[in-house]
Amino acid sequence: MSNYNKGGYSSSQGQGFVQDSFGNDAAAPKRTYIHTLRPVTIKQIMGATQTQADGDFKIDGQDIGQVTLVAAVRAINQASTQNIYMIEDGTGVTDAKKYPSDHDDTDEISSIILGAYVRIVGTVKNFNQKQYIQVHSIRPIINMNELTYHNLEVLTVHVSATRNKMGGHGAPSSSSSTYGQHHNSMHGVTSTDTHMRGGNDDVANSISDFIDNHPGKESGVGAHRRDIIAAFAQRLGGEHKVNEMLKAMEDDGHLYVTEDDDHFNTTH
Amino acid sequence: MSLPTTKRVNSAMLQNCIGETVRFVGELKSRQHPVAVFLASDKGSVTVVMNETSQYGTKFVEVIGTVNPDRSITEMISTNFGDDFNMETYDAMIRKAQKFPSVF
Numbered sequence: 001m002s003n004y005n006k007g008g009y010s011s012s013q014g015q016g017f018v019q020d021s022f023g024n025d026a027a028a029p030k031r032t033y034i035h036t037l038r039p040v041t042i043k044q045i046m047g048a049t050q051t052q053a054d055g056d057f058k059i060d061g062q063d064i065g066q067v068t069l070v071a072a073v074r075a076i077n078q079a080s081t082q083n084i085y086m087i088e089d090g091t092g093v094t095d096a097k098k099y100p101s102d103h104d105d106t107d108e109i110s111s112i113i114l115g116a117y118v119r120i121v122g123t124v125k126n127f128n129q130k131q132y133i134q135v136h137s138i139r140p141i142i143n144m145n146e147l148t149y150h151n152l153e154v155l156t157v158h159v160s161a162t163r164n165k166m167g168g169h170g171a172p173s174s175s176s177s178t179y180g181q182h183h184n185s186m187h188g189v190t191s192t193d194t195h196m197r198g199g200n201d202d203v204a205n206s207i208s209d210f211i212d213n214h215p216g217k218e219s220g221v222g223a224h225r226r227d228i229i230a231a232f233a234q235r236l237g238g239e240h241k242v243n244e245m246l247k248a249m250e251d252d253g254h255l256y257v258t259e260d261d262d263h264f265n266t267t268h
Numbered sequence: 269m270s271l272p273t274t275k276r277v278n279s280a281m282l283q284n285c286i287g288e289t290v291r292f293v294g295e296l297k298s299r300q301h302p303v304a305v306f307l308a309s310d311k312g313s314v315t316v317v318m319n320e321t322s323q324y325g326t327k328f329v330e331v332i333g334t335v336n337p338d339r340s341i342t343e344m345i346s347t348n349f350g351d352d353f354n355m356e357t358y359d360a361m362i363r364k365a366q367k368f369p370s371v372f
Contacts, residue, residue, distance in 0.1 A: 041371055041372060043273075043370075043371060043372065044371055047370075072347065090273060090274040090275065090276060090291050090372075091273055091371070091372055092273060115345070115347055117347070143350060143352060144328070144330075144349040144350050144353050145352070145353060145354055145357070148354065148357050148358045148361050151361050151365060151372075152357075152361050152364070154371060155361075155364055155365065155368060155371065158368065158371050
């Protein structure tokens with residue numbers, strides 16, 4: 001958790017947190033505005049966790065700001081203060097509540113009828129122990145390829161969020177003492193995701209392990225190419241495959257060459 | 269109306285969903301009351317037992333219904349999906365989605 005500057009704005013890497021300072025902060029807790037937009041399914045919304053009542057919601061361990069989803073409208077309730085759309089997307093059912101606003105396109109709003117698929121952007125709220133969506137914008141879907149697109153985006157973001165949480169090979173390590181743990185947990189995770197990355201992570205990790213355990217690691221020289229080939233040629237199917245792998249790992253920043261092009265050391 | 273959760277399926281998946289309520293998107297090929305025949309996203313053929321309220325207005329239609337033992341679908345509700353819908357990408361999406369039950 002990084003320290004925020006008091007009296008100014010700062011952001012933490014990758015998450016887009018922006019923190020406002022309200023002057024005297026002795027007693028008042030700081031309000032953090034999360035300016036992220038996350039594509040989700042209703043199932044993910046209903047399964048979102050809250051660390052404290054009225055606190056922010058998390059999905060896959062990540063704090064969520066606004067969410068966007070695509071769902072079908074199954075009921076419309078035009079209450080006095082707001083419109084309530086009951087929506088479902090095959091993964092769950094929830095209410096999407098919208099306050100009328102001067103910015104509303106009334107033609108667009110009136111084209112949202114029962115059975116229509118809509119694109120919603122809003123915030124996840126909780127009422128009586130149940131999540132609902134406070135709608136920022138709602139519009140009918142014109143081209144149904146947007147549904148396919150949305151689902152693919154949901155999957156991409158989900159994989160990205162859960163992979164980074166496990167301390168994937170490319171993620172920055174916080175300290176060398178935890179690096180060993182990240183390495184081990186990576187082995188447990190890749191089995192479910194290897195269909196996405198072709199199983200290369202296991203081998204890359206093994207090569208990194210090999211170098212880390214090599215006598216050359218301490219002096220900073222690393223392991224010689226021929227030693228790596230001897231250890232991995234059979235598993236990868238040939239010397240050229242090992243060389244390809246080493247080149248790829250070097251390009252990705254996991255390895256660097258030391259005293260000459262045949263000595264490899266790990267970057268973290 | 270409260271709908272149960274529904275999986276998105278192509279023709280190959282129907283076999284494993286007998287008795288379940290599913291979401292099926294297909295290209296309408298022929299219609300002869302009370303059934304309609306669709307081409308699924310994996311190019312298989314699927315029969316749908318239509319509903320009195322069925323209004324298939326476009327080339328592609330989404331049908332939500334229950335899967336019968338003979339792998340036909342008895343329609344509960346349908347939605348027009350337009351005339352411009354990419355079935356290859358859709359098929360890839362539903363197959364990927366199957367691998368992530370925590371999300372879908």
